[in-house]
Amino acid sequence: MTRKPQLRNLSVMLLAHYYPPEMGGAAARLHGLARWLVRFGHQVTVVAGMPNYPAGIVPAEYRGRARVCEMIDGVDVLRTWIYASSHQTSLRRLANYFSFVASAIVGGFTAGRHFDVILASSPPLFVGLAGWVLARSYRVPWVFDIRDLWPDVAVEAGEFTPDAALTRWGYRLAQFLYCRADHITPVTENKRQKLLTSGVPSEKLTVVANGVDIDRLTCSTNGSWRVEFGIQDRFIVVYAGLIGIAQGVEVAVEAANALRHRPEIHFLIVGDGVRRADIVRRAEKLRLTNITFLPSQPRETIPAILESADVALVPLKNSQLADAVPSKLLEAWGCKRPVILLAGGEAAHLVNSAQGGVVVPPEEPRCLADAISSLVANRKALQDYGQNGYEFVKAHFEREALARRMEQVLFKVTGRGRA
Structure with a gap:
């Protein structure tokens, strides 16, 4: 035997x-x-x-x-x-x-x-x-x-x-x-x-x-981040993560420039990386007042930052990164935040399957600006996307x-x- x-x-x-x-x-x-x-x-x-x-x-x-x-x-x-x-x-x-x-x-x-x-x-x-x-x-x-x-x-x-x-x-x-x-x-x-x-x-x-560990994403609901930066009445688009080559965060600055005539929309960029200095310089050169940069924050504060935003930005540099599924996508959903994904491939398939946000082409700031404007006008969609993403993460991730x-x-x- x-x-x-x-x-x-x-x-x-x-x-x-x-x-x-x-x-x-x-x-x-x-x-x-x-x-x-x-x-x-x-x-x-x-x-x-x-x-x-x-x-x-x-x-x-x-x-x-x-x-x-x-x-x-x-x-x-x-x-x-x-x-x-x-x-x-x-x-x-x-x-x-x-x-x-x-x-x-x-x-x-x-x-x-x-x-x-x-x-x-x-x-x-x-x-x-x-x-x-x-x-x-x-x-x-x-x-x-x-x-x-x-x-x-x-x-x-x-x-x-x-x-x-x-x-x-x-x-x-x-x-x-x-x-x-x-x-x-x-x-x-x-x-x-x-x-x-x-x-x-x-x-x-x-x-x-x-x-993601849903039980560890204990999101704050007091909006303290909005109050601290005086943007409590704005529509907040947040990016929280590494600012490297593959992330393509430059698109956020260009979209902010395209939306500079919309003072109710504000971008919050949280993180560090090899591309951060160049991106900050670009925003300063454009004299943008609708974008705020923060250094990397302790991981335990990220849920509160996400919860304070209206939508989470998840960009990738180009459509060739077809097999990438950024963890920040799952974290945003774990905090019931809708996402705007600038990518194709598997990540886009997930967003569409979950109905957890909007997919736009990578490195297209005009498309990103248009997507943000559409979401500003449709708060019900924001709520539905966030809840759908949360249920999807609980079921699969x-x-x-x-x-x-x-x-x-x-x-x-x-x-x-x-x-």
Whole structure:
């Protein structure tokens, strides 16, 4: 008689280039997964770099230290040294990436316990190298979590050209890691299809989408953000997130310029990133008074900011980013905010399926301005879109259920399960 696998909890090492207190969808996804796996009874050790993203500045409590051990929401976090960078140049970006690979391998070797499985999250793609090395050393399986396909996303965003040497090298490294991972968890169905096309077998792929913790999105209803900035009587269009190349936040400034004759409409841009300074300068050059910029805010304040707005803006740089589903889309819906999505592909399909907002072409400020004007005149649609999005997230993107899916992947690759 064949014996069933031993039923027990797992010891998981999670390699995370981005992790709270850093902002952004990557940090939120990985912390959410780690937190839920711990709540399910597993032992999770996160190996992460010193916080520095996106400004490239390490907070004082971490500065000058090679190693920091801490606990966040019940999750053991081992911080390792990293070359801090705001990614102003490709050389600095690569130094940031590879310094974490090296320090994560050292940190993983010296974590002080045995692990059943390694979970490495990309991008950066190079985190997969650390996952592969540590898995071979511990003689355990490893799972490659793919939030974005790299270098595909860099080519689609216009950062790399398809025929560049770095692009070709990136594709070869990606294939090397895909072949050696025991399982791969892309965040969208479109990414799964691309991996299938690249030769990854279907039985090696499980979609584990981004999600939200509805119970943690405790939105304020007192409108304090409106009062603080003297815009309590305005129609507020908010963008809250990273301001990088792929996000295409420039479109908000141009739309604000197109709507400068509508004083009742105000834009609120919250976040930092490599494109922020250029966008602020553009707004100043246009002498716009209908747009306010705020630096990155603590994650726990984002729900209150979203709730204070009338509509959330979710842009992407161009329509080539067809397999991206920004986490800020789900967060806005979790706060019952309607969205204006400037993207195509899978994200547009979700918005249309949920009836949770309006889809307009990316990088088209005139179309964005027209969409905002239409929503100003239709408050009933705003309410319906927000409620529809909320119900859609509750049904399909609750983080607890998605963490359960990741748990099943970990059980599968380790050959273990639990009653």
